[in-house]
Amino acid sequence: EVQLVESGGGLVQPGRSLRLSCAASGFTFDDYAMHWVRQAPGKGLEWVSGINWNSGSIDYAASVKGRFTISRDNAKNSLYLQMNSLRVEDTALYHCVTDNQISTSWIFESWGQGTLVIVSS
Amino acid sequence: EIVLTQSPATLSLSPGERATLSCRASQSISNNLAWYQHKPGRAPRLLIYDASNRATGIPARFSGRGSGTDFTLTISSLEPEDFVVYYCQHRYNWPPHFGGGTKVEIK
Numbered sequence: 001e002v003q004l005v006e007s008g009g010g011l012v013q014p015g016r017s018l019r020l021s022c023a024a025s026g027f028t029f030d031d032y033a034m035h036w037v038r039q040a041p042g043k044g045l046e047w048v049s050g051i052n053w054n055s056g057s058i059d060y061a062a063s064v065k066g067r068f069t070i071s072r073d074n075a076k077n078s079l080y081l082q083m084n085s086l087r088v089e090d091t092a093l094y095h096c097v098t099d100n101q102i103s104t105s106w107i108f109e110s111w112g113q114g115t116l117v118i119v120s121s
Numbered sequence: 122e123i124v125l126t127q128s129p130a131t132l133s134l135s136p137g138e139r140a141t142l143s144c145r146a147s148q149s150i151s152n153n154l155a156w157y158q159h160k161p162g163r164a165p166r167l168l169i170y171d172a173s174n175r176a177t178g179i180p181a182r183f184s185g186r187g188s189g190t191d192f193t194l195t196i197s198s199l200e201p202e203d204f205v206v207y208y209c210q211h212r213y214n215w216p217p218h219f220g221g222g223t224k225v226e227i228k
Contacts, residue, residue: 004164045157045165045208045219061216095164106212107155109176111164 002026004096004112011118012086020115022079022096027110030054030074033099035108036081038092038117048094049081050104057104064090086119093117123147125209125220133228140196142223144209149189153213156185156194159222160205168207169194199225 008020020036036048049060049070058070069082079096093114100109124147134140144154152172159165167176169185172192182197196203204227209220 044221045159045210047217047219059215100167100170106210106217107167107170108157108165108210109167111166113164 002098002110004098004110006094006096006112006115009094009115009117011120013121014086014088014119016086017082017084018086018117020081020083020094020096020117022112024077024079024096024098027098029072029077031102032109033057033101033104034070034072034079035097035099035104035106036070036079037095037097037108037111038090039095039114040089040092043092046092047106047108050099050106051079052104053102059104083117086117088119091117091119122216123150123211123213123218125211125218127207127209127220127223129223130221131224131226133226134199135228136199136201138199140194140199140203140225142194142196142207142209142225144187144192144194144220146190146192146211146213150211150213152188153211154185154187154192155210155212156183157208157210157219158203158205159208160202165208196225 003025033052035050095114096112097108098110100107156169
């Protein structure tokens with residue numbers, strides 16, 4: 001069974017940084033591209049960033065480009081999101097998500113429960 | 122950016138009834154559309170990808186159709202656990218984008 005467990009969320013002041021982690025199990029991690037998708041309180045889903053199996057292809061939503069960095073460690077079956085210069089509008093539940101292919105197809109197959117990030121002074 | 126508009130925002134039906142959810146794209150996206158189910162406090166679940174392909178383990182009562190700009194998700198006979206929120210999402214180009222959601226509630 002696919003398991004994706006996010007961690008690293010919390011309350012942070014605007015302008016500060018936070019690093020999210022996702023521990024994956026139950027599948028061959030380096031057979032899949034991975035993504036972060038977020039949901040702000042009371043809002044819909046928003047794709048944040050994606051990375052292919054070997055980190056050779058990475059992309060970001062315009063709202064986070066230049067501030068967030070996605071990475072993965074296939075030896076540790078882990079996905080990360082380094083979030084810098086955080087803004088109030090980054091407040092959301094952040095989900096770790098598998099693609100359904102080795103490259104980024106943007107089909108979001110399996111989802112974690114999410115980790116909550118609150119940006120507030 | 123391609124915008125997806127879901128309708129209705131809320132659908133009030135009874136268990137056993139048929140639900141038809143709509144998703145319209147602001148330009149043609151071929152068949153590059155997926156549907157997700159989201160129960161409060163739970164992880165979203167992929168139901169349908171590429172407009173009409175059921176994801177692994179998804180019951181046959183869920184079906185999708187459409188191409189171009191107009192898509193539908195049909196739930197043939199609503200079960201109690203189906204009364205949650207549904208999102209469509211395109212993957213035609215960057216950035217992939219979700220619709221605003223349709224809430225299916227018990228009438």
